[in-house]
Amino acid sequence: MNPTAFDDIRPYHDEELPAVYEELIADPAFQKAVSSIMPGVPFEAIAQKMRSCRTKLEFQKAFCYGLLWNIVKECASGLTIDHSALPDKEKPYTYISNHRDIILDSGFLSILLLDLDMSTVEIAIGDNLLIYPWIKKVVRINKSFIVQRALTMRQMLEASALMSNYMHYTIRDKKQSIWIAQREGRAKDSNDRTQDSVLKMLAMGGEGSVLERLAEMNIAPLSLSYEYDPCDYLKAQEFQLKRDVEGYKKSTQDDLLNMKTGLFGFKGRVHFQVAELINDDLLKLDASLPKTELFACVSALIDRKIHANYRLYPGNYVACDLLDGTTTFAGNYSAEEKQTFEDYIAGQLDKISIPNKDVEFLREKLLVMYANPVINYLAASR
Incomplete structure (x- = not known):
């Protein structure tokens, strides 16, 4: 050619x-x-x-x-x-x-x-x-x-x-x-x-x-x-909007906000x-x-x-345990690291401002984002 x-x-x-x-x-x-x-x-x-x-x-x-x-x-x-x-x-x-x-x-x-x-x-x-x-x-x-x-x-x-x-x-x-x-x-x-x-x-x-x-x-x-x-909170927000708003699609302004948030x-x-x-x-x-x-x-x-x-961080393991309500991965993080991650998730949730904000749903979506690398890493390492 x-x-x-x-x-x-x-x-x-x-x-x-x-x-x-x-x-x-x-x-x-x-x-x-x-x-x-x-x-x-x-x-x-x-x-x-x-x-x-x-x-x-x-x-x-x-x-x-x-x-x-x-x-x-x-x-x-x-x-x-x-x-x-x-x-x-x-x-x-x-x-x-x-x-x-x-x-x-x-x-x-x-x-x-x-x-x-x-x-x-x-x-x-x-x-x-x-x-x-x-x-x-x-x-x-x-x-x-x-x-x-x-x-x-x-x-x-x-x-x-x-x-x-x-x-x-x-x-x-x-x-x-x-x-x-x-x-x-x-x-x-x-x-x-x-x-x-x-x-x-x-x-x-x-x-x-x-x-x-x-x-x-x-x-x-x-x-x-x-x-x-x-951009984790923007992704979680998008999950709820897609759930609640029929035919929801991101706008050009949404793309720009994602780019700016990701950068800085x-x-x-x-x-x-x-x-x-x-x-x-x-x-x-x-x-x-x-x-x-x-x-x-x-x-x-x-x-x-x-x-x-993957390189896994304490937060990835904390997210897994918080999702399951267990301490399976407690050996991979300290009490201080767990608190730091929980505070981070709470702070990201606070940034979301949408009608009928479903905090439990949004929190779960955020935790899943950080837990999935652990789940996939363990499956690939078997």
Whole structure:
């Protein structure tokens, strides 16, 4: 496939950046957004710094790297990665991970990779999040490619095939790593499961059998473990609204609030654990299985790797015991840690302001979010 076929979805080429910078610099909405993110910094100084970035990587190092580590400093208790399962720093990988934060999952991965002297990832991002024209431009400067949503069935098939071919081209020809979530949207209850549709999309491109096409992508399951999810109360609130309001759907303003809360809310400790490639496991599967069964087997394989590599925190164990009314996991937390977590949950509940607020229901939803990683970890470790 001719690489120009990807022009509408790919990140910008480095030679396109100067023109895009000028469009952004002239955009009042972009100026306003930058002023809120970097208050006190003259916009002209930011514009000059942008113009000096000749490549996407230079832009990321000049702007994103410092901003993201600053978020860690202000809004987390640390950010770590263990990449030792994949020692080859030159090889391109497709990191498939559970999805916790709209922006930070891929952003944190990129700055962690930079600190390992590795290249940043290209990022799959849904066009539903590209609310303003300037956001679409910024994400494409930031090495994102666009996942098209809200299409007819026929358009969806065409868009999926195009994206799959682009991802294979990126791994095979550009030798560039990719990050993609294991499912569309975040798992609201933290019960992380790979959607077969993501794997079906990946297997549309490339050559050979389904398993050979997947192996070509060098899939590395990645486990993201946030001690606290700043958006947990918004997710719980959404559960009640979906229960109580027929046809409830989040608005654009809701998406913006989720992005802002995820960015600037407190996250506690954050750890990224990379698993070995699944290539050898793929070759052990029965290639003669019906495709539906084959994709289900690969999804289950990725899930096991993600679940087995969670880093669990005291709050996860406390949530399990509070849900069941037991002390099964009491050896994994102190009385003080239990109190801290209970106080945290009470504080998050207080943030919810909706009609007919069902505190018991909301509390249970919050506890389930923190308990599910333990449940899945134990099942994967058997």
